[in-house]
Amino acid sequence: MAEVEFLQSYDPAAYERPSVTVDLVLMGVRDGNPTALLLQRQQHPHAGRWALPGGFVGIDEDLDDAATRVLRAKAGIASAHLEQLYTFGAPNRDPRTRIITVAYLVLLPEPALAAALKAAPALFPASLMLAGSSEEESPITALSPDSEPLPLAFDHGNILALALQRLRGKIDYSEVGFALLPELFTLRQLQDVHEAIRGTTLNKPAFRRRMLDRGWLAPTGARETDTSHRPAELFRYRKPL
Amino acid sequence: MAEVEFLQSYDPAAYERPSVTVDLVLMGVRDGNPTALLLQRQQHPHAGRWALPGGFVGIDEDLDDAATRVLRAKAGIASAHLEQLYTFGAPNRDPRTRIITVAYLVLLPEPALAAALKAAPALFPASLMLAGSSEEESPITALSPDSEPLPLAFDHGNILALALQRLRGKIDYSEVGFALLPELFTLRQLQDVHEAIRGTTLNKPAFRRRMLDRGWLAPTGARETDTSHRPAELFRYRKPL
DNA sequence: TAAATAGTGTCTTTTAGACACTATCGC
DNA sequence: GCGATAGTGTCTAAAAGACACTATTTA
Numbered sequence: 001m002a003e004v005e006f007l008q009s010y011d012p013a014a015y016e017r018p019s020v021t022v023d024l025v026l027m028g029v030r031d032g033n034p035t036a037l038l039l040q041r042q043q044h045p046h047a048g049r050w051a052l053p054g055g056f057v058g059i060d061e062d063l064d065d066a067a068t069r070v071l072r073a074k075a076g077i078a079s080a081h082l083e084q085l086y087t088f089g090a091p092n093r094d095p096r097t098r099i100i101t102v103a104y105l106v107l108l109p110e111p112a113l114a115a116a117l118k119a120a121p122a123l124f125p126a127s128l129m130l131a132g133s134s135e136e137e138s139p140i141t142a143l144s145p146d147s148e149p150l151p152l153a154f155d156h157g158n159i160l161a162l163a164l165q166r167l168r169g170k171i172d173y174s175e176v177g178f179a180l181l182p183e184l185f186t187l188r189q190l191q192d193v194h195e196a197i198r199g200t201t202l203n204k205p206a207f208r209r210r211m212l213d214r215g216w217l218a219p220t221g222a223r224e225t226d227t228s229h230r231p232a233e234l235f236r237y238r239k240p241l
Numbered sequence: 242m243a244e245v246e247f248l249q250s251y252d253p254a255a256y257e258r259p260s261v262t263v264d265l266v267l268m269g270v271r272d273g274n275p276t277a278l279l280l281q282r283q284q285h286p287h288a289g290r291w292a293l294p295g296g297f298v299g300i301d302e303d304l305d306d307a308a309t310r311v312l313r314a315k316a317g318i319a320s321a322h323l324e325q326l327y328t329f330g331a332p333n334r335d336p337r338t339r340i341i342t343v344a345y346l347v348l349l350p351e352p353a354l355a356a357a358l359k360a361a362p363a364l365f366p367a368s369l370m371l372a373g374s375s376e377e378e379s380p381i382t383a384l385s386p387d388s389e390p391l392p393l394a395f396d397h398g399n400i401l402a403l404a405l406q407r408l409r410g411k412i413d414y415s416e417v418g419f420a421l422l423p424e425l426f427t428l429r430q431l432q433d434v435h436e437a438i439r440g441t442t443l444n445k446p447a448f449r450r451r452m453l454d455r456g457w458l459a460p461t462g463a464r465e466t467d468t469s470h471r472p473a474e475l476f477r478y479r480k481p482l
Numbered sequence: 483t484a485a486a487t488a489g490t491g492t493c494t495t496t497t498a499g500a501c502a503c504t505a506t507c508g509c
Numbered sequence: 510g511c512g513a514t515a516g517t518g519t520c521t522a523a524a525a526g527a528c529a530c531t532a533t534t535t536a
Contacts, residue, residue: 016300017258020330020341059257061338063330087328087343089261089304098300100261102328188488205490206525213524223534229486232532429515429520447498454497464507470513471507 012207019088022067023054023156025085025163026075026106026123029196033127034164037075037116038142038150040124045095046153050126050142052160054101067104072175076119081107081179086162093155103159103165107179126150128164129197140164164197171197171234175216178237186224186232187211215240244459257338259330264295264306264397266326266404267347267364268315269354270421270437274368275405278316278357279383281365286336286392291367291383295342308345317360322420327403328462334396344400346407348420358423368389369405371440380403405438412438416457419478427465427473428452467480 024159026037038050053074057066071077126142139161142150170176180193191207218238224231267278294315298307312318330341348388367383380402383391411417421434432448459479465472
């Protein structure tokens with residue numbers, strides 16, 4: 001084994017290498033639902049099914065850079081909150097050849113989501129519903145705007161489910177929620193985003209207290225316009241000290 | 242671009258492929274400190290520096306399977322809590338060739354850690370201290386048992402730092418702490434593990450209340466032996482409903 | 483003034499920290 | 510009984526939920 005060991009560290013090129021891709025979960029909140037942007041596959045395999053936008057990682061390209069490049073190429077988005085999610089590498093996840101994919105979670109404010117749908121007409125918004133906790137056939141359901149279930153390609157259902165779970169786990173105690181809102185927003189919009197991701201309602205006074213006490217919100221003094229009722233104050237996200 | 246697109250999905254083999262490895266952070270608590278098991282590199286590059294045990298992913302091998310195989314081959318451990326941590330893929334992280342590594346976190350109870358040190362004499366226990374939050378030269382310090390700093394190979398300092406951060410983030414609200422304890426343990430041992438990972442002390446009554454209220458602990462009725470004082474009750478981890 | 487939503491005051495409930503106290507073992 | 514650590518009772522402080530109330534805008 002010492003010899004094998006030596007060869008392994010001395011000449012990695014001797015080993016057959018897999019292809020590596022990045023796949024992006026473009027996530028936002030639309031009409032009160034967590035939503036991801038999907039592409040319908042035109043070619044075999046899984047033609048007709050819905051897939052995450054993705055692409056191969058260049059041989060001299062950093063993983064984050066590849067994700068950023070794909071984000072621009074497939075959705076026309078120049079910058080967004082982007083974080084690595086998980087790496088999926090089951091041997092037969094792609095029937096063509098061994099492909100290991102590094103999944104990324106991209107969080108889009110509603111305006112950016114709308115802009116992406118316009119700039120990249122192939123993208124399609126799918127609202128997401130996690131399946132019950134037990135072992136189901138599919139861990140997540142993706143619905144088209146008219147509530148048709150969209151069959152998902154490859155293991156992309158698992159990726160979407162993990163993305164939503166990750167977001168749920170983080171939104172309570174971290175600042176990711178702000179990545180789903182435009183620069184100026186009201187406390188109600190912030191609460192709506194939290195409720196959509198968590199899938200539960202929240203207590204209004206407690207929510208406001210929590211957010212304000214954490215020092216994440218800078219009041220702007222400005223207010224909403226075009227409401228038919230009392231306009232709410234607009235806030236801006238302020239990084240903590 | 243539609244043409245490129247087509248070629249990409251039709252013939253992934255046309256793209257130059259990176260090597261993919263798994264690297265394991267074998268983590269436990271030793272003498273009240275978070276500790277990882279490292280190997281001293283014998284060959285170029287980074288000869289003499291300390292590295293995580295790792296190995297190449299087989300072309301038809303699942304990532305988790307590769308991690309499990311390396312765990313057994315390099316540490317003689319047949320089973321342990323194992324979870325994927327993060328994928329590191331900076332283009333020059335290895336000077337020989339492009340190597341993307343999927344890092345895994347392996348949690349070892351103290352007896353398993355001692356057994357691994359015995360079964361695999363090349364492994365060396367290093368106690369870990371996270372550096373201050375700001376931009377430092379190194380995000381983590383690994384100290385030998387006699388408190389000598391161990392220089393780390395490749396980007397393994399980043400991997401170790403992320404592993405400890407991940408564990409810190411999870412230990413308060415999840416059940417990972419039990420993966421660092423033997424099957425039977427006392428509440429004091431459980432608290433010691435939590436304190437070591439968090440790097441802070443905890444309030445004893447509050448800690449006991451929290452743990453007992455969550456229903457994670459099954460009393461065994463048995464007690465410690467070989468103490469020179471009142472022996473504590475032994476508990477067992479019980480999966481939640 | 484009516485409708486609608488923004489925003490607040492306050493009571494209760496829950497949870498965590500502080501700290502002192504009692505309990506039980508070996509010696 | 511002494512030393513040492515296990516384990517608990519109880520007060521206080523902080524945070525979260527419930528709920529009703531006031532405030533401010535358009536129409």
